[in-house]
Amino acid sequence: MRLFDKPAHVLHDMLVNKEITAVELLNDVFLRIDEVEDQVKAYLTQTRKTALEQARLVDAKIAKGETIGFLEGIPGAIKDNICTMGVKTTCASKMLEHFVPPYNATVVEKLQTQNPVILGKTNMDEFAMGGSTENSAYFPTHNPWNLDCVPGGSSGGSAAAVAAGTAIWSIGSDTGGSIRQPASFCGIVGIKPTYGRVSRYGLVAFASSLDQIGPLTRDVTDCAHLLNILCGYDAKDSTSINAEVPDFTKSLVKDIKGLKIGLPKEYFVKGMDADVERAIRTAIKKLESLGAEVVEVSMPHTDYAISTYYLLAPAEASSNLARYDGVSYGERVDGIDIVDMMNKTRSAKFGEEVKRRIMIGSYALSAGYYDAYYVKALKVRTLVKQDFDEAFEKVDLIVAPTAPTPAYKIGEMNSDPLKMYLQDICTIPLNLAGLPGISIPCGFTNTKMPVGLQLIGKPLDEATIIRAAYTYEQSNEFHNSIAPLGEDKK
Amino acid sequence: MKVTAKDVESVAILSRLELKETDMEKYTKHLNAFLEYADVMTSLNTDGVKPTDHVLPLQNVFREDVVKPSLDRELALSNAPQREDGYFKVPKILED
Numbered sequence: 414m415r416l417f418d419k420p421a422h423v424l425h426d427m428l429v430n431k432e433i434t435a436v437e438l439l440n441d442v443f444l445r446i447d448e449v450e451d452q453v454k455a456y457l458t459q460t461r462k463t464a465l466e467q468a469r470l471v472d473a474k475i476a477k478g479e480t481i482g483f484l485e486g487i488p489g490a491i492k493d494n495i496c497t498m499g500v501k502t503t504c505a506s507k508m509l510e511h512f513v514p515p516y517n518a519t520v521v522e523k524l525q526t527q528n529p530v531i532l533g534k535t536n537m538d539e540f541a542m543g544g545s546t547e548n549s550a551y552f553p554t555h556n557p558w559n560l561d562c563v564p565g566g567s568s569g570g571s572a573a574a575v576a577a578g579t580a581i582w583s584i585g586s587d588t589g590g591s592i593r594q595p596a597s598f599c600g601i602v603g604i605k606p607t608y609g610r611v612s613r614y615g616l617v618a619f620a621s622s623l624d625q626i627g628p629l630t631r632d633v634t635d636c637a638h639l640l641n642i643l644c645g646y647d648a649k650d651s652t653s654i655n656a657e658v659p660d661f662t663k664s665l666v667k668d669i670k671g672l673k674i675g676l677p678k679e680y681f682v683k684g685m686d687a688d689v690e691r692a693i694r695t696a697i698k699k700l701e702s703l704g705a706e707v708v709e710v711s712m713p714h715t716d717y718a719i720s721t722y723y724l725l726a727p728a729e730a731s732s733n734l735a736r737y738d739g740v741s742y743g744e745r746v747d748g749i750d751i752v753d754m755m756n757k758t759r760s761a762k763f764g765e766e767v768k769r770r771i772m773i774g775s776y777a778l779s780a781g782y783y784d785a786y787y788v789k790a791l792k793v794r795t796l797v798k799q800d801f802d803e804a805f806e807k808v809d810l811i812v813a814p815t816a817p818t819p820a821y822k823i824g825e826m827n828s829d830p831l832k833m834y835l836q837d838i839c840t841i842p843l844n845l846a847g848l849p850g851i852s853i854p855c856g857f858t859n860t861k862m863p864v865g866l867q868l869i870g871k872p873l874d875e876a877t878i879i880r881a882a883y884t885y886e887q888s889n890e891f892h893n894s895i896a897p898l899g900e901d902k903k
Numbered sequence: 904m905k906v907t908a909k910d911v912e913s914v915a916i917l918s919r920l921e922l923k924e925t926d927m928e929k930y931t932k933h934l935n936a937f938l939e940y941a942d943v944m945t946s947l948n949t950d951g952v953k954p955t956d957h958v959l960p961l962q963n964v965f966r967e968d969v970v971k972p973s974l975d976r977e978l979a980l981s982n983a984p985q986r987e988d989g990y991f992k993v994p995k996i997l998e999d
Contacts, residue, residue, distance in 0.1 A: 515978035608958050622957050651964040652957070720944040723937070731918065738919070741991050742982035751996045752919075760921040768920055769933055772911070775918045776934065785945065791954030793944050798955055830933070831940055847958030872958075 435486030518615020535570030557896035565595030590840025597815035597865025608847035609654035612647030670704035675808035692856035731774025815865035
């Protein structure tokens with residue numbers, strides 16, 4: 414019997430009931446990695462040796478009759494922009510090719526109290542800048558549903574690993590959709606919690622006012638369990654929210670009767686894929702038939718969200734990435750003096766998209782343009798946020814597509830960055846407003862590519878998102894589909 | 904064209920990036936295309952709208968000034984491109 418295709422909660426029960434051991438489970442996932450990783454290429458670094466040690470410890474604990482936590486012995490992977498002590502963390506950049514963090518991110522500390530089995534670090538767009546994982550300085554990751562397609566991004570490796578069965582769960586980060594869009598493209602579940610819900614300490618900063626860490630999983634049940642582990646106040650992150658974290662597994666109930674769900678017409682954009690629209694409309698009907706009341710809401714500033722984001726995120730990035738100066742860590746290219754060394758280092762080690770965004774950001778922050786671009790964008794951000802505030806006076810949740818298209822072909826969008834930015838229309842507004850959002854599978858296109866449904870909640874109301882997502886998920890079979898990859902998948 | 908090659912050159916200096924001659928044209932094109940696109944937003948009337956630089960209602964976050972364990976020096980220096988006697992080492996900063 415193969416194990417890699419099962420969600421964490423099923424595997425956890427099997428471990429508890431002694432139907433399997435953690436080492437057996439790990440070996441099956443290793444086998445799966447051996448079978449398909451050379452096609453998918455989700456991992457930048459694998460940590461097989463420590464993974465095996467971790468699995469053995471869990472088995473010893475079970476043998477002694479000790480109870481185990483949800484994640485104990487369940488193999489998962491971590492995006493390569495999250496610091497792991499002693500394990501290389503490259504951000505898929507040449508700049509950090511040899512960087513070995515001397516400390517753990519808070520989320521890694523939290524995970525490790527659970528004794529999980531960490532398989533390694535996953536591929537991404539360099540410094541999380543991109544939506545396809547093609548901007549990795551090392552290699553692109555392939556979509557397990559169609560190897561010619563991108564897995565989405567920037568958490569493309571994390572999403573592809575979970576979809577391919579080369580990890581049972583993974584951790585990603587979301588600055589403009591980087592958890593939800595790859596989850597959508599790969600047919601899995603991904604949630605961006607409320608800004609501040611999960612500590613960003615040890616997450617390599619891209620755009621600090623937008624970045625948020627979250628889990629990618631096979632189903633909503635696993636998502637709720639992972640949220641329980643990841644969420645919570647952290648004094649090391651001054652933007653962390655000191656709010657009570659509910660037990661999200663209590664929201665795993667099939668009941669959305671009377672829930673008011675808003676449908677923003679602005680999210681059904683021109684150029685939206687017809688199959689995606691059909692799948693989303695069908696899912697909305699399903700939510701209605703399950704007892705939700707769906708009403709139209711208007712988000713008039715949605716169109717402005719992309720240009721706002723693509724000014725603010727680069728502005729913050731240009732400042733955050735100033736730290737890569739060849740002095741205290743990261744690569745160095747020698748120069749005749751310190752400025753020459755910095756220029757040479759940054760020019761040689763940053764990739765094209767990163768340089769482009771640093772330039773845009775520096776321009777928007779420079780004297781003479783600061784008010785016209787940066788402050789202007791901050792004001793439009795207020796308007797985008799107000800759209801949500803007004804909508805949430807009338808509804809409990811908002812439903813929308815996660816992305817206007819399914820996964821596209823590798824190389825298809827390379828020539829036109831602006832066209833690629835438009836892909837983010839449905840995900841970016843949440844980051845600007847700091848809101849939580851989940852992407853769950855809601856069907857397939859005619860060419861059998863997954864489509865994701867996005868549920869958006871009020872600040873700190875991940876619980877309602879989980880309840881609605883679970884109710885919808887349990888009414889269909891989409892979450893049980895596994896990517897048709899490898900010869901002997903069952 | 905809003906941005907000239909000269910503007911790109913000064914932005915590159917601000918960004919501590921060295922651009923090749925061939926790249927100058929490319930970045931000028933990209934930056935112009937981008938700013939043209941950004942005009943969608945800059946044309947919006949935002950009179951009287953307050954800027955949101957942060958979604959959380961946070962001001963300064965303070966903590967007690969107490970000594971806590973910090974990163975060991977050896978660990979802090981472990982990723983340094985160049986080091987000497989417990990310090991980071993860099994090329995000369997001041998002219999001779």
